[in-house]
Amino acid sequence: MVKTIINYLAFGDSLTVGFGAPEGLGFVSIYRQKVERLLDVPVHLHHAGKIGATTTELLEALGSNPTIQKDVQEADIITITAGGNDLIQAAIPFFYQNDPMLLKTALQTYEANYKKLLGQIEALRQGIVTPCYIALIGLYNPLPQIPDAAYWVQRFNLFLRKLEQPHVRIVQVYDAFVGQDGTYLSEDAIHPNEHGYDALAQQVEKAFSLDQLQQLIV
Numbered sequence: 001m002v003k004t005i006i007n008y009l010a011f012g013d014s015l016t017v018g019f020g021a022p023e024g025l026g027f028v029s030i031y032r033q034k035v036e037r038l039l040d041v042p043v044h045l046h047h048a049g050k051i052g053a054t055t056t057e058l059l060e061a062l063g064s065n066p067t068i069q070k071d072v073q074e075a076d077i078i079t080i081t082a083g084g085n086d087l088i089q090a091a092i093p094f095f096y097q098n099d100p101m102l103l104k105t106a107l108q109t110y111e112a113n114y115k116k117l118l119g120q121i122e123a124l125r126q127g128i129v130t131p132c133y134i135a136l137i138g139l140y141n142p143l144p145q146i147p148d149a150a151y152w153v154q155r156f157n158l159f160l161r162k163l164e165q166p167h168v169r170i171v172q173v174y175d176a177f178v179g180q181d182g183t184y185l186s187e188d189a190i191h192p193n194e195h196g197y198d199a200l201a202q203q204v205e206k207a208f209s210l211d212q213l214q215q216l217i218v
């Protein structure tokens with residue numbers, strides 16, 4: 001039986017919301033359109049993005065929000081943006097105190113929460129036989145002016161690679177943003193602008209092949 005619609009759950013922080021770009025030009029909207037064109041079927045977007053959300057807050061939302069839980073169960077594609085706020089909240093006091101334990105603790109929290117996030121998604125989908133592809137989107141360096149920020153961003157991204165599975169792909173965006181601060185970042189110099197989100201969407205598109213996506217509709 002051929003599916004006539006794809007359910008796409010976009011879950012995460014302000015990057016999922018598309019903060020910093022005009023409405024409709026965040027990576028979620030761009031990626032949804034790309035999948036629609038590739039598969040020639042409508043893609044129904046379930047949006048669960050929250051500006052400023054940390055991995056702790058996202059984990060709480062997934063555990064307590066029945067709408068998000070239902071969207072996880074029905075999803076064919078899930079994208080997750082998480083961890084940027086964990087890093088930023090630790091990097092700002094680090095800038096003043098120069099205490100690496102602030103960033104190390106943030107990394108440990110991020111690692112624990114991300115494992116729990118994927119575990120909850122797996123538990124919610126237990127018994128569901130239809131495939132679901134999950135794209136975990138890595139971090140670019142939102143604070144190039146902070147000493148050692150690049151090192152810690154790459155530590156966050158290195159952990160994320162350990163979570164990769166056949167149906168869970170890691171989207172690395174770090175290299176795409178290096179040296180592109182003036183081109184890809186919005187006026188706040190932290191969030192992407194429309195050009196940055198377009199570059200991000202291009203990286204997300206590479207996560208799954210056309211053959212893999214076509215398995216979602218047959």
